Amino acid sequence: MIIDLQKFIAHGRPHWAELERLLNRLESEPNERLSLAQARRFHHLYERAGADLARITTFSSEPETRRFLENLVARAYGEIHETREKRRRVFPLQWFFQTWPQAFRRHIHAFYLSLAVTLAGCAFGGFAIAFDPGSKPVLMPFPQLMQDPAKRVAEEEKATSDRLDGHKTSFSAQLMTHNTKVSIFTMALGMTWGVGTCIMLFYNGVILGAVSVDYIRAGETKFLLGWLMPHGVVEIPAVLIAGQAGLILAFALIGRGRRVSLRTRLREISSDLTTLIFGVGLMLIWAGFIEAFLSQYDEPVIPYSGKIAFGCVELILLCVFLAKSGRNKNPGA
Amino acid sequence: MKTTALNIRTPEGVVFSQPLAGPVIRGFACFIDQLCVQTVLTVLGTAIMLLQLISLNIGIALYILGYFIVSIGYGILFEWGWRGQTIGKRLFRLRVVDVAGMRLQFNQIVVRNLLRFVDALPVFYFVGGVTCWLNSKCQRLGDLAANTVVIRHPRLAEPDLDQLLAGKFNSLREHPHLAARLRQNIAPTEAAVVLQSLLRRDEFDPAARVELFEVLAAHVRAKVEFPAEATDGVADEQYLRNVVDVIYRAKS
Numbered sequence: 001m002i003i004d005l006q007k008f009i010a011h012g013r014p015h016w017a018e019l020e021r022l023l024n025r026l027e028s029e030p031n032e033r034l035s036l037a038q039a040r041r042f043h044h045l046y047e048r049a050g051a052d053l054a055r056i057t058t059f060s061s062e063p064e065t066r067r068f069l070e071n072l073v074a075r076a077y078g079e080i081h082e083t084r085e086k087r088r089r090v091f092p093l094q095w096f097f098q099t100w101p102q103a104f105r106r107h108i109h110a111f112y113l114s115l116a117v118t119l120a121g122c123a124f125g126g127f128a129i130a131f132d133p134g135s136k137p138v139l140m141p142f143p144q145l146m147q148d149p150a151k152r153v154a155e156e157e158k159a160t161s162d163r164l165d166g167h168k169t170s171f172s173a174q175l176m177t178h179n180t181k182v183s184i185f186t187m188a189l190g191m192t193w194g195v196g197t198c199i200m201l202f203y204n205g206v207i208l209g210a211v212s213v214d215y216i217r218a219g220e221t222k223f224l225l226g227w228l229m230p231h232g233v234v235e236i237p238a239v240l241i242a243g244q245a246g247l248i249l250a251f252a253l254i255g256r257g258r259r260v261s262l263r264t265r266l267r268e269i270s271s272d273l274t275t276l277i278f279g280v281g282l283m284l285i286w287a288g289f290i291e292a293f294l295s296q297y298d299e300p301v302i303p304y305s306g307k308i309a310f311g312c313v314e315l316i317l318l319c320v321f322l323a324k325s326g327r328n329k330n331p332g333a
Numbered sequence: 334m335k336t337t338a339l340n341i342r343t344p345e346g347v348v349f350s351q352p353l354a355g356p357v358i359r360g361f362a363c364f365i366d367q368l369c370v371q372t373v374l375t376v377l378g379t380a381i382m383l384l385q386l387i388s389l390n391i392g393i394a395l396y397i398l399g400y401f402i403v404s405i406g407y408g409i410l411f412e413w414g415w416r417g418q419t420i421g422k423r424l425f426r427l428r429v430v431d432v433a434g435m436r437l438q439f440n441q442i443v444v445r446n447l448l449r450f451v452d453a454l455p456v457f458y459f460v461g462g463v464t465c466w467l468n469s470k471c472q473r474l475g476d477l478a479a480n481t482v483v484i485r486h487p488r489l490a491e492p493d494l495d496q497l498l499a500g501k502f503n504s505l506r507e508h509p510h511l512a513a514r515l516r517q518n519i520a521p522t523e524a525a526v527v528l529q530s531l532l533r534r535d536e537f538d539p540a541a542r543v544e545l546f547e548v549l550a551a552h553v554r555a556k557v558e559f560p561a562e563a564t565d566g567v568a569d570e571q572y573l574r575n576v577v578d579v580i581y582r583a584k585s
Binding site: 081084166176190 | 341343344345346347348349350351389390391393394395397398400401405416430431432433434435436437438439440441443444447448449450451474477478479480486521
């Protein structure tokens with residue numbers, strides 16, 4: 001079809017400009033809702049721009065116009081054919097009490113697998129340290145853990161000065177950022193079909209199991225619980241949830257038993273991954289704060305029973321929150 | 334198979350394509366972004382040094398948190414605020430878009446940026462670069478997980494046709510219906526080749542230039558046959574100049 005190019009552009013330009021204005025408005029105002037008449041007009045303009053693009057594609061002389069129309073049609077296509085819910089406004093409380101626990105429960109099997117891998121690591125680390133105490137430098141190569149547990153407890157209980165005095169806030173910030181980075185890494189390793197995530201979880205479990213058995217064998221169970229529980233009951237589940245996110249990613253990549261494309265599977269989990277990892281971040285902020293300001297204090301400053309009780313309350317609240325929060329009270333309604 | 338463009342066919346049957354960005358240009362954009370992050374961190378460090386005069390502990394804590402937030406949040410914040418662009422991407426005219434042409438979602442931006450932790454392994458984005466190189470749509474692992482691609486928005490420079498065509502008589506313009514048919518029949522890429530060959534004529538050896546224009550002129554002549562009086566006695570190069578004039582200056 002031969003067309004008069006100048007006339008074609010002159011005629012089409014007002015419509016393209018109108019579509020561009022509408023798109024700019026929709027993109028800059030996420031809360032914008034079109035009326036039925038506006039939506040019809042928008043669709044008409046999109047179809048018109050699409051038809052114009054189809055016509056001008058056959059012409060050599062207007063690469064700028066073609067590029068402009070391609071860009072316009074691409075943007076309008078994204079707005080019109082997008083079926084995912086448009087995020088209108090962020091409601092932090094709704095996200096915290098509903099979205100996050102719901103996302104956690106939706107993928108509970110991934111969490112159970114994450115827990116199982118960690119427990120397997122714990123068992124391995126525990127057995128290894130019980131049968132071969134000499135493996136300590138290999139299993140937990142951290143200076144503060146290399147010491148004899150009984151000796152460390154005696155030193156800490158005898159201490160008269162606060163060794164973290166003047167450093168608590170920076171120590172807390174260090175813990176928060178380090179643990180969050182490890183958790184993000186654990187999630188991201190889901191792209192290795194979950195192998196990397198499982199290795200991270202297993203290794204985490206090995207250290208936990210080895211430390212626990214080391215202190216229990218030395219008769220320092222109460223110190224161990226008092227030291228680990230206040231922050232550990234939040235920090236360890238946070239790492240498990242990061243592992244859960246990594247395994248969700250891995251399941252989507254593998255796609256076993258599902259007859260949908262990889263792209264669709266990944267699209268389905270994208271929102272839950274973000275929710276879970278932001279939840280993990282919040283948990284680790286809390287854990288970092290507690291570890292720096294509470295876990296490091298031992299008897300006689302803070303009684304172990306108090307720290308253990310605090311840890312138990314945290315654990316119960318966390319379990320209730322993750323299991324119950326955001327549940328629909330009237331599922332049939 | 335490796336593709337250089339993201340082609341999307343709408344349900345209405347319209348096809349639009351957007352050129353994909355390769356690993357090298359993305360690497361340059363990433364380098365600029367890292368420079369920006371370092372600049373922000375330097376400024377932040379200087380500001381916090383003043384705070385350390387009041388409390389060293391709080392100053393260090395703020396720097397640690399600031400470092401973490403800036404290094405992770407930079408990409409997320411800019412790509413969300415600038416609809417798929419960071420400073421580096423804007424500089425190199427790149428943009429992150431949804432692989433299916435849909436609206437880019439916040440979740441996608443978060444996922445692709447958090448997966449940098451794996452893409453950056455072991456050093457200098459080696460894993461991401463290799464994945465990008467091997468992937469048909471130049472996606473790194475983060476892009477694969479988030480269903481995104483990075484496209485280019487090349488700036489199309491208007492050719493200096495006045496200098497090229499110099500207002501000489503164009504015999505093809507005596508046949509407007511055939512000129513219109515030529516504009517329709519010739520593909521945009523073919524027209525671009527002809528234009529570029531004329532713009533770069535001085536870069537060729539004389540013999541090679543004659544040969545090239547001969548081949549191109551024969552190719553264009555096969556598209557539309559002009560009457561003998563319009564083409565007889567016209568050299569191949571001049572014929573191609575007339576063709577470019579007809580295609581790119583339709584109204585003059």
